[in-house]
Amino acid sequence: MSRQEDAAADRNEVEATDKEYVFGTWAYQSEVDPTQVERADGVRFTTADGEEYLDLSGQLMCSNLGHSADAVADAMAEQAREAAYVAPNYTTDARARLGELLAEVTPGDLSKTFFSTSGTEAVEAAIKIARFYTGKQKILSRYRSYHGATAGSISVTGDPRRLAAEPGVPGAIKAPDPYAYGSTLDPMESLDYIDEMLMLEGDTVAAVLVEPIVGSNGILVPPEEYLPRLKEIAHDHGALLICDEVMAGFGRTGEWFGSDVFGVTPDIMTMAKGLTGAYAPLGATVVTPEIADHFEDEMLCHGHTYAGHPVACAAGVAAIETYREQNLIERASETGEYLGQRLEDLADAHPSVGDTRGVGLFRGVELTKREGEREPFGHRSDKVSKGTTVVDEVAARAADEGVYVANMINTLIVAPPLTITEEEVDEAVAALDAALDVSDAAMDD
Numbered sequence: 203m204s205r206q207e208d209a210a211a212d213r214n215e216v217e218a219t220d221k222e223y224v225f226g227t228w229a230y231q232s233e234v235d236p237t238q239v240e241r242a243d244g245v246r247f248t249t250a251d252g253e254e255y256l257d258l259s260g261q262l263m264c265s266n267l268g269h270s271a272d273a274v275a276d277a278m279a280e281q282a283r284e285a286a287y288v289a290p291n292y293t294t295d296a297r298a299r300l301g302e303l304l305a306e307v308t309p310g311d312l313s314k315t316f317f318s319t320s321g322t323e324a325v326e327a328a329i330k331i332a333r334f335y336t337g338k339q340k341i342l343s344r345y346r347s348y349h350g351a352t353a354g355s356i357s358v359t360g361d362p363r364r365l366a367a368e369p370g371v372p373g374a375i376k377a378p379d380p381y382a383y384g385s386t387l388d389p390m391e392s393l394d395y396i397d398e399m400l401m402l403e404g405d406t407v408a409a410v411l412v413e414p415i416v417g418s419n420g421i422l423v424p425p426e427e428y429l430p431r432l433k434e435i436a437h438d439h440g441a442l443l444i445c446d447e448v449m450a451g452f453g454r455t456g457e458w459f460g461s462d463v464f465g466v467t468p469d470i471m472t473m474a475k476g477l478t479g480a481y482a483p484l485g486a487t488v489v490t491p492e493i494a495d496h497f498e499d500e501m502l503c504h505g506h507t508y509a510g511h512p513v514a515c516a517a518g519v520a521a522i523e524t525y526r527e528q529n530l531i532e533r534a535s536e537t538g539e540y541l542g543q544r545l546e547d548l549a550d551a552h553p554s555v556g557d558t559r560g561v562g563l564f565r566g567v568e569l570t571k572r573e574g575e576r577e578p579f580g581h582r583s584d585k586v587s588k589g590t591t592v593v594d595e596v597a598a599r600a601a602d603e604g605v606y607v608a609n610m611i612n613t614l615i616v617a618p619p620l621t622i623t624e625e626e627v628d629e630a631v632a633a634l635d636a637a638l639d640v641s642d643a644a645m646d647d
C-alpha cells in the first residue's frame with residue numbers, strides 16, 4: 203500500500219469526514235492527514251486513538267497558558283451567556299478592560315488598541331494605520347519572516363509562502379535578516395543594508411515591520427543592540443517601527459513581549475496567539491498616543507464585524523490575569539534557561555544539531571547534514587514543495603516517542619506552554635534525544 207493508502211486505512215470516521223469536507227491549511231490537499239484530538243489538559247493532548255502527546259510547541263506556538271486554563275474558559279462561557287456579541291459601536295466591560303490591560307502590559311506609552319480576530323488582521327491593521335499616519339505607502343520587512351495570510355500581510359511576509367501570492371500588493375520591499383548561523387551577512391551588517399535601502403527609497407517608506415525575534419522562520423534572535431538601532435534607523439528616515447509580536451508576545455521570551463527583551467518600544471505593536479492563550483481568536487494592534495491622536499480628526503477607515511468580540515475580549519482579560527496570577531512570565535524565563543541548557547546537551551550529543559538558539563521558552567534546534575559545516579537538510583523551497591524532509595522525519599519520530607514538536611524548513615520549533623515544568627522538559631528532551639538519531643543517521647558520510 204502507498205503511504206496515502208496506509209493513512210486512509212487508519213483514519214477514523216471524524217478524520218475521514220474532515221478530510222473529505224475541510225481544506226487543510228498551507229498544504230497539497232492529497233497530503234493532508236488530520237488527526238482527531240479528543241482532549242487537551244495541561245501540557246498534553248490526547249488523540250482519538252488514545253495516544254497522549256506532550257505539546258512541545260503549544261500547538262502553533264500559541265497555547266501559552268497550557269490546555270487547562272479554566273479561568274479563561276469560564277470567563278468565555280460567562281460572557282457568552284451575558285452578551286455573546288455586540289456590534290463594535292457598542293462596548294462591553296471585557297473590551298474596555300482589555301484595552302486598559304494592554305496599555306499596562308505593553309512597553310512605554312503604547313496605549314490605544316484596535317481589536318481584530320487574528321495575527322494576520324492585526325498586521326493588516328498595522329499596515330493601514332502606518333500608511334494613514336505617515337501618508338506614505340511602502341512597508342519594509344525582511345525575508346525570513348511570516349506576517350500573515352491575507353493579501354497585504356502575505357505581501358510583507360518574506361518566507362516562501364508569499365511566492366504563490368506574488369506580485370502581491372504594491373510597496374512591499376524586503377531586506378535581509380539578522381541570522382548569524384545561516385546568512386552570509388553579519389547581523390549588524392544587515393542593519394547597514396536596511397539603512398542604505400531606506401536612504402535609497404527616499405522618504406517613501408511608511409514603516410519597518412519586524413518580528414523582534416523571528417518565530418516560524420527559525421527562532422532568530424538578533425544581537426542586543428540590533429532592535430534599538432533599527433528603531434533609530436527607521437525614525438531617521440521618517441518610517442515607523444512596527445513590531446510583530448504575534449508569536450514572540452505574551453511571555454514566550456520570559457518578558458511580556460519580544461520588544462521588552464531589547465528595551466524597545468515600537469510605534470505600533472501587533473499581537474494575537476498568546477493574547478488569549480489561544481482560547482479564542484483575537485488579534486490586537488496597539489499604537490502610541492501620538493499615532494492614536496492622528497485619528498481624532500482623520501478617519502480610521504478600518505473595521506470588522508468581530509472587532510472587539512466580547513467573548514474573545516473576555517478570554518483576553520482572563521488570560522492576562524492568569525499570566526499575572528501564575529507568574530507565568532517569570533516562570534518562562536526560569537524554565538526557559540533550563541530548557542536552553544538541555545537543548546545544548548542535545549547539541550553536544552548529536553552531530554546533526556548545527557545550532558540551538560532562543561530566549562525563554564522560545565527556542566530553535568537547527569539541523570545540519572555535515573558536522574561543523576552548517577549545510578542544512580531542508581531548504582526554503584521545501585516549505586512549498588510536496589513530500590517530507592529530514593526535519594519532518596525527526597518530528598515524526600518525536601511523535602512516536604510521545605512528543606509533538608513543530609518544525610519549519612530545517613529547524614525544530616520548541617515553544618511549549620509556559621506552564622511546563624523542568625520534569626516535563628526532561629521528558630521532552632529525552633524524546634528529542636531519540637528523535638535526533640534520525641537526523642544523525644541521515645548525515646552525509
Ligand SMILES: Cc1ncc(COP(=O)(O)O)c(C=O)c1O
Pocket residue numbers: 320321322323325348349350351413417418446447448449450474475
Ligand atoms: C509573527 C506572526 N505574525 C502574524 C502571524 C499570523 O497570525 P494568524 O495565523 O493568527 O493570522 C503569525 C502566525 O504564525 C506570526 O507568527
